[in-house]
Amino acid sequence: xxxxxxxxxxxxxxxxxxxxxxxxxxxxxxxxxxxxxxxxxxxxxxxxxxxxxxxxxxxxxxxxxxxxxxxxxxxxxxxxxxxxxxxxxxxxxxxxxxxxxxxxxxxxxxxxxxxxxxxxxxxxxxxxxxxxxxxxxxxxxxxxxxxxxxxxxxxxxxxxxxxxxxxxxxxxxxxxxxxxxxxxxxxxxxxxxxxxxxxxxxxxxxxxxxxxxxxxxxxxxxxxxxxxxxxxxxxxxxxxxxxxxxxxxxxxxxxxxx
Amino acid sequence: xxxxxxxxxxxxxxxxxxxxxxxxxxxxxxxxxxxxxxxxxxxxxxxxxxxxxxxxxxxxxxxxxxxxxxxxxxxxxxxxxxxxxxxxxxxxxxxxxxxxxxxxxxxxxxxxxxxxxxxxxxxxxxxxxxxxxxxxxxxxxxxxxxxxxxxxxxxxxx
Numbered sequence: 001x002x003x004x005x006x007x008x009x010x011x012x013x014x015x016x017x018x019x020x021x022x023x024x025x026x027x028x029x030x031x032x033x034x035x036x037x038x039x040x041x042x043x044x045x046x047x048x049x050x051x052x053x054x055x056x057x058x059x060x061x062x063x064x065x066x067x068x069x070x071x072x073x074x075x076x077x078x079x080x081x082x083x084x085x086x087x088x089x090x091x092x093x094x095x096x097x098x099x100x101x102x103x104x105x106x107x108x109x110x111x112x113x114x115x116x117x118x119x120x121x122x123x124x125x126x127x128x129x130x131x132x133x134x135x136x137x138x139x140x141x142x143x144x145x146x147x148x149x150x151x152x153x154x155x156x157x158x159x160x161x162x163x164x165x166x167x168x169x170x171x172x173x174x175x176x177x178x179x180x181x182x183x184x185x186x187x188x189x190x191x192x193x194x195x196x197x198x199x200x201x202x203x204x205x206x207x208x209x210x211x212x213x214x215x216x217x218x219x220x221x222x223x224x225x226x227x228x229x230x231x232x233x234x235x236x237x238x239x240x241x242x243x244x245x246x247x248x249x250x251x252x253x254x255x256x257x258x
Numbered sequence: 259x260x261x262x263x264x265x266x267x268x269x270x271x272x273x274x275x276x277x278x279x280x281x282x283x284x285x286x287x288x289x290x291x292x293x294x295x296x297x298x299x300x301x302x303x304x305x306x307x308x309x310x311x312x313x314x315x316x317x318x319x320x321x322x323x324x325x326x327x328x329x330x331x332x333x334x335x336x337x338x339x340x341x342x343x344x345x346x347x348x349x350x351x352x353x354x355x356x357x358x359x360x361x362x363x364x365x366x367x368x369x370x371x372x373x374x375x376x377x378x379x380x381x382x383x384x385x386x387x388x389x390x391x392x393x394x395x396x397x398x399x400x401x402x403x404x405x406x407x408x409x410x411x412x413x414x415x416x
Contacts, residue, residue: 169394176376188341224394
């Protein structure tokens with residue numbers, strides 16, 4: 001039987017080891033740390049990074065008045081969006097207490113477009129992803145800063161539950177790969193922590209700009225699961241949770257990812 | 259002091275062994291020809307549906323990314339393959355570490371050994387799969403024949 005002195009030592013050991021261990025394990029690392037050196041070089045070079053094309057196209061959509069609209073985005077937010085508050089951009093997705101819903105950056109852009117009379121577009125329409133890429137890129141280098149307290153805490157719990165749930169024929173949860181095995185190889189690719197700071201990102205695998213919700217859908221499809229619909233609560237809660245895990249990481253949009 | 263330790267152990271067990279909730283949708287029918295299997299002493303003794311496996315076919319299945327795709331996570335002694343995964347243990351010499359029935363339970367549904375495992379169950383009861391995509395409803399990852407072929411190949415890895 002353990003003596004009381006040994007018990008005390010054990011107890012102290014646990015008190016010391018557990019918090020230290022979990023602090024080390026929880027250090028957030030950008031997907032940048034996990035991609036191949038050649039992909040990193042591509043992301044870092046403004047001319048080589050295919051995502052910069054979307055930034056430029058988004059800037060055009062932003063500066064030029066679109067069909068049916070009463071004005072251009074730039075009429076309020078400045079030419080090239082220079083009047084936009086980058087700290088606010090870094091807070092997305094945000095929680096709208098009045099409506100009781102999670103609002104993505106794309107949704108805010110979409111609402112804004114509708115308010116000035118542009119043709120409404122469905123979620124993740126290529127123009128919306130392009131605008132989202134441009135706006136998020138304005139906050140390049142800003143630290144992700146998603147709210148985690150107040151009414152958002154409960155939503156984050158829901159998001160984390162989804163993160164821990166197995167889906168599809170391949171029957172893995174997000175956490176299986178992105179919490180337990182980051183740094184390990186899956187075929188020729190290193191598994192990342194699944195951070196959101198680089199999104200919208202240019203995906204080499206499909207050759208397209210992809211925002212975080214689309215990436216979640218693509219991942220679920222890969223798991224041979226039925227992906228969440230773009231307007232579902234689940235994708236908003238999971239997207240919020242994923243981005244909150246990236247709090248403190250610098251925005252890299254447009255990142256280049258596999 | 260003993261009481262405290264006992265309570266501590268009970269709390270530890272309670273926290274460590276969080277119950278795994280099965281997400282089953284019993285409305286999906288079992289696929290036609292799905293054979294039941296039984297785990298005894300962490301092993302499945304009988305071949306699925308009584309089928310015999312073919313090691314040559316099994317070797318193709320393990321490396322085909324549309325079939326077993328074992329290489330996504332495991333290293334295997336197959337020359338000419340450049341990219342192996344490092345998530346699961348390397349499978350070289352597997353047959354000298356475990357018996358055929360022990361290999362079978364791990365391919366069929368390794369969660370009978372480790373409920374938290376990342377490894378998919380290749381012949382898991384389809385009704386236990388949460389939110390399967392439309393083309394995969396009511397299906398197993400591999401067919402019983404394919405599972406037996408893979409096992410026939412793996413038992414050659416001594």
